[in-house]
Amino acid sequence: MNDAFAFPYPIPEYGAEAYWAACNEERLVMQRCAACGKFRWHPSPLCTHCSDERFTWAPLSGRGKITTWTVITHPVHPAAVTRVPYVVAQIELDEQPGLNLISNLIDVDPDRIAFDAPVAVTFVTHPAGQKLPMFRLAR
Numbered sequence: 001m002n003d004a005f006a007f008p009y010p011i012p013e014y015g016a017e018a019y020w021a022a023c024n025e026e027r028l029v030m031q032r033c034a035a036c037g038k039f040r041w042h043p044s045p046l047c048t049h050c051s052d053e054r055f056t057w058a059p060l061s062g063r064g065k066i067t068t069w070t071v072i073t074h075p076v077h078p079a080a081v082t083r084v085p086y087v088v089a090q091i092e093l094d095e096q097p098g099l100n101l102i103s104n105l106i107d108v109d110p111d112r113i114a115f116d117a118p119v120a121v122t123f124v125t126h127p128a129g130q131k132l133p134m135f136r137l138a139r
């Protein structure tokens with residue numbers, strides 16, 4: 001079995017279909033409340049700030065900073081055996097304080113990662129076809 005196919009990937013579910021469809025177009029979008037204007041993550045039927053139901057899918061710059069990270073060295077999933085070490089990071093997106101996305105940092109030496117380091121989104125295609133938002137250190 002191809003380990004890349006076995007590596008888990010997200011299955012779009014209710015409320016997140018537009019997010020994953022935009023990723024497949026290499027666009028990062030999130031719900032933006034039509035009442036208070038704040039972004040929210042994860043997709044939700046109600047604004048997490050003001051409880052309004054109305055929203056649009058608004059584009060994001062794809063830029064942010066590293067607020068925390070971990071280097072995975074032990075493959076807890078069989079498909080990760082050939083991928084370790086890899087980096088999982090929390091990215092605070094530039095559009096809003098506290099708007100955090102958990103993702104992978106790629107093409108990075110783990111020793112060069114620092115708090116508040118600027119990053120930019122890139123999209124990596126899973127062998128099953130879904131494009132996944134990941135981040136690289138910004139230059």
Ligand SMILES: [Zn+2]
Nearest residue numbers: 033036047050
């Ligand atoms: Zn709101």
